Amino acid sequence: MEKSWESPHSTDVLVRAFPSRLAGDVRSVLAVVSDSRLSSADPFQVEVWGETVTVPSRIYHDEPNDDVVRSLPGLQQAILHCLYSRHCDGRVRQRHLEQIVRLDAAWVVPFVVQLAGEYVVEILEAIYRGLPGLGVPDSVQRGLYGEFIARNPAFFARTERRVVSYWSCYYRWKYPEFGTYPGSSLAEAFRAAASERAGAPWPRHTPAPLIGTGGQPT
Incomplete structure (x- = not known):
């Protein structure tokens, strides 16, 4: 299914929110994330593990259902929760934060x-x-x-x-x-x-x- 983000490289934008050693796992997570008509917004850059990562301030994707989340390995679940801690809905942010904090x-x-x-x-x-x-x-x-x-x-x-x-x-x-x-x-x-x-x-x-x-x- 074709992604509907503004940029053809938007998947790469979200991959860059994590250190490069996690890129494969991040891509596996993004494969189960729903499309969004809005691109990720207002990224900020910080250093992690000696690398610069670029984290979106907000994402606009609908949450995957619980069965999809449970089907992911533990590391990938944590990556998904990190991404959705950037969601535009504060209640969604809190719910996913509580899984990673x-x-x-x-x-x-x-x-x-x-x-x-x-x-x-x-x-x-x-x-x-x-x-x-x-x-x-x-x-x-x-x-x-x-x-x-x-x-x-x-x-x-x-x-x-x-x-x-x-x-x-x-x-x-x-x-x-x-x-x-x-x-x-x-x-x-x-x-x-x-x-x-x-x-x-x-x-x-x-x-x-x-x-x-x-x-x-x-």
Whole structure:
């Protein structure tokens, strides 16, 4: 069946969202993904495993049914969930995020961190719940996220600024102080991971947390 994306190379666009060693598995996943009349949108570039990957901010494909997803090997299921964590529907993004957030794989990390800079507060809470190791010195999770942020400082700085912007625009009525907003807790945890990796305090692009909030979402 012919793809209806804008570009004849759109499959390659989504393949480039992952390190090259996963290209074969990504293509296998894309073979079961439905067509979309809209191309993927607003990609961002980050470094993973020493490679530059280009991840779409949004995709517009319908979800495959559960039987199709279950028919894929575990690695390919994870790739599919990463892709659909970029879906244009926030509920779809959250559902697929919850399938990948606990995975200790470097190529999953940019999909999770990008969601931390978006506007759905329930997704921020799901990330925080799914990454308990961020608060544990020398944990695998802290190492993975700290390494990613250390390699992509501009991307993380932009993510922090987006957290503040969405809080101010949509959630300030509910969380009058930024330090009580779930995005603040998440940014603090990511920054602690980066500080541990760098061996020095990581630059801050958010307001300092309130004393007594404990860095925990309320």
